[in-house]
Amino acid sequence: MPDNYLSEVRNQYEALPYPACNPQDEHKRLVLTWLEDLPMVNHYCFAGKQSFQKGFRALVAGGGTGDATIFLAEQLRHTDAQIVHLDMSQASIALAKERAQIRGLSNIRWVHDSLLNLPALAAQLGSFDYINCSGVLHHLADPDLGFKALQSVLKPDGAIGLMVYATTGRIGVYQMQALMRLVNGGETDAQRKIANTRDILASLPPGNWFKRSEDLHHDHKAGDAGIYDLLLHSQDRSYSVGELFDWLGEGAAGGKQGHGLHLAFSDVQRGRSPYLPHMVLGSKPPAMAAALRKLPLRRQYEMAELMGGSIITHSLYLTRNAACSAPYGDTDYVPFFYHEPLTGEIASQVFGNSRGQPFMLRHQHSGVSVTVNPGKYGAKILALIDGRRSFGEIFEQFRAAWQGKAAAPDNAALFADFAESYETLNALERLLLRHVSVAAAAT
CATH class of the missing domain: 1.10.10 (Arc Repressor Mutant, subunit A)
Structure with a gap:
């Protein structure tokens, strides 16, 4: 493996592949990932005109134990599409491969490498119509370097499905992370850190901010890998809606240029609703609700994130412009x-x-x-x-x-x-x- 990935992060995912899974569960159910639902990808990324035939190619960058990869491959099973699963953790790839074998999926190519090396791998891997990068960039020392690496293998008319952490909904998480750094001190043993975290979680008073918002989070209830990823991660950052627009969209007001892409947010199971004030304010909206609805979408999204407080991750599609979304008002x-x-x-x-x-x-x-x-x-x-x-x-x-x-x-x-x-x-x-x-x- 190259040295350009943070060693602590790499070691974490070798020791504790994430998300934790039992490949044998593939006999019982298919894990669905929100951004990789093909009807959604088609609507928001390809103006509703993508057939997913004719050599469609998808990259899952930082695919972990394979949720997005397996779901894409299963949906594209009867096409000539190819999915490339890239991850820095050999342990995670092994689990993803076993899941694919159980399902009899033969449309996946496995690559053990860092997404930061994508520019160098471009000649070998080719370019992609769709790239999934879920829960990865916020663990990089330089997230923008990682994003540029993704763009280096994206086709000019391609799209990216991205998930990064959201600041407002994770306030309690970051307080817990700070607490556990104090509790664990110089402790280096992962299992000891996890045991300490379990002890603290079991004794938290009701006023603790993580305790108050615990219903928003589930990883710490899903085993050691989940606890470590949520509360003990060595490299973890988050973004507000405004910061994502500044970074990936039109750029900041101060003159720093963004990537100039169109952002289409879609929260898991809720779509755009948690980003729209008139849908967040509920059954008794204030008199100003109608006026807020007329504001620019970015401003509405920024307000709604603060109003609701329940967005813990930002899931969004990134395309070259708004015309990539299927248009309302066309009879065809x-x-x-x-x-x-x-x-x-x-x-x-x-x-x-x-x-x-x-x-x-x-x-x-x-x-x-x-x-x-x-x-x-x-x-x-x-x-x-x-x-x-x-x-x-x-x-x-x-x-x-x-x-x-x-x-x-x-x-x-x-x-x-x-x-x-x-x-x-x-x-x-x-x-x-x-x-x-x-x-x-x-x-």
């Missing part, structure tokens, strides 16, 4: 429900009970409560969404059943009327889009 796009067993009939009933008046949508799966204006026709449009019809076909069918005295609304009027319903469901990642040129099987 197919809307489809995702992430829960939702049908047009069910959605129509929920949105139709208010008879076209604003109503409080209480979304059980995400915990979000938000006021939605379904418009005059929202419920009827939702009823026609079946994952096969395009908006053009849906609107034609809507007009075919029109019984009003006035002329039936045109496409522009229907898109405008349905916009808030779409935006709400899309913000929750429950309604996505794909282009008509892409078969439903691809998503």
Whole structure:
């Protein structure tokens, strides 16, 4: 292994592969990773036009024990796509390989190396349509050097799925890390550090900030590797929304240039909802909520992160510009429900009970409560969404059943009327889009 990776970090993941897993569990279930759901990748990274055929190539940089790699490979099993799993830990790669063997996956290439060496590996590995880098950059001495390494093997029209730690939701974690550095002092034995941490966790008073926010965190309940990764890591940093925009987006106000990329945030199971003030403030928003909704998205995201306090990681897609997301307002796009067993009939009933008046949508799966204006026709449009019809076909069918005295609304009027319903469901990642040129099987 090269010397450009922090030795303590490398040793940690050799001794305690992360995330901890039992390969035999592959016989029972498939671990799903949020950013690698192909319909999501297609919607946010390839304008809904990616078929994942024709030599699609994905890199999982810092793939650990293989969650993202296995999920991608399973979804792409019947295509000619290739996934490259790169990791600095031989122990982690061994576990990931065993998982792949159990599933009979042959579309993965295994590389034992540091992601910091990607520029030198480019001739050997080639370039990639999609790169996953989840939970890695924040453990580097120089995260930007790592990000530049990822960009060196990304195709010009490729995309990156990134996860880094979030500052606000991890306040208690960093206080615990500081505490355990004091408790462990000069202790070098990992098992002794873990034992000390378990003892402290069992005795924390209710006023401790980690204790107050413990429901946000799960790693410390999942064995030694989780405890070490969460509370004893030797190299761990976090980011606010604003810092990510400064670094990866348009840059800081003071003149420091960012990477100029488009950032599309999507929190696990909650989508954009924890980044939008009107969705964070719940069922009794203040009078200013409508005004906040009109502010630039970056500012809304920064405020919502502080309002909610529950974002512990930032998951996002990075693309060259906003046009890489599937556009709302194009009749050649197919809307489809995702992430829960939702049908047009069910959605129509929920949105139709208010008879076209604003109503409080209480979304059980995400915990979000938000006021939605379904418009005059929202419920009827939702009823026609079946994952096969395009908006053009849906609107034609809507007009075919029109019984009003006035002329039936045109496409522009229907898109405008349905916009808030779409935006709400899309913000929750429950309604996505794909282009008509892409078969439903691809998503």
